[in-house]
Amino acid sequence: MPTLDLREHARDLRPRIPNLPHLQHAALGTWKGRMINEHESSAVFEGLAKQFELAGMDASLVGEVKTFADEERRHGALCGAVVEALGGEALADVPERQAYPFHEDAKTPLEAALRNMLSICCLSETVAVALIGAERLEMPEGELRDLLTGIYSDEVGHSRFGWRVLADIAARLDDETKDRLGAYLVVAFEHLVDHELAHLPEASQPPPEGVAYGLCSGPDARRLFFDTLHEVIVPGLEQHGIPARRAWQKTRFASASA
Secondary structure, eight states: OOEEEOHHHHGGGOOOOOOOGGGHHHHHHHHHHHHHHHHHHHHHHHHHHHHHHHTTOOHHHHHHHHHHHHHHHHHHHHHHHHHHHTTOOSEEEOOOOOOOOOOTTSSSHHHHHHHHHIIIIIIIIHHHHHHHHHHHHHSOSSHHHHHHHHHHHHHHHHHHHHHHHHHHHHTTSOHHHHHHHHHHHHHHHHHHHHHHHHHSOTTOOOOGGGGGGTOOOHHHHHHHHHHHIIIIIHHHHHHTTOOHHHHHHTSTTTTTTO
16 A cells, blocks of 8 residues: 655644644544545646646646646645644555546547546535635634635635636537536536545534634534535536536435435
8 A cells, every 4th residue: 555655744834733632633533634635636636737738728727737736735745734733644554546537438638628627626626615614714813724724725726717617618518518518427426425425424523622623513514515516516517508407416415415
């Protein structure tokens, strides 16, 4: 199993944090998980940048996506810095990285790239903005909140990028392409829900002071996740002619989250 070692990068970034020994174990688990997820996201944006190049997208857009990969690596180091500040090590065994999906079955390289852009930016990053934004609002002022604010600001940029590019391209897509993107969303939505619920355990109910470490109520976070999906993501995609509502209704989660 590969090892992710961010100790050298993280130790110089350690924030000053509250001393809450009874929450240390839970906080270590949370921030180490974030460290892994954020660092691994860099490879996802590297894949998207390559797809944009293959699709002949403007070089400035390719450059933006490459910058996002750099930002995700930095996010990993920042989350590792919190692990170090909590008394742990920014070191973890990680699963073998799954191959980036280039969607060779898509009709065109552009359609293949749009599948992943929707999944990454319009779905995952939009959810991240909602969840991190709520966490940041509850967190007391201090260096940890400042660290989280920096991550939040970048995630806002990643999400807005996807919606901006979609708005620009959607008018040039024919109805058949939009329908195929909608069909793909069934898979994307199910992957999103599986991933988010795995990281938002329903049994997680930290005490009120847990907000100082960014620990959130699992049920509250799940409600916010589904609200974001139903009230922001699905209507936003529909606005650009992508049949997201129909796609959601075809997922195995549709009735459970209604």
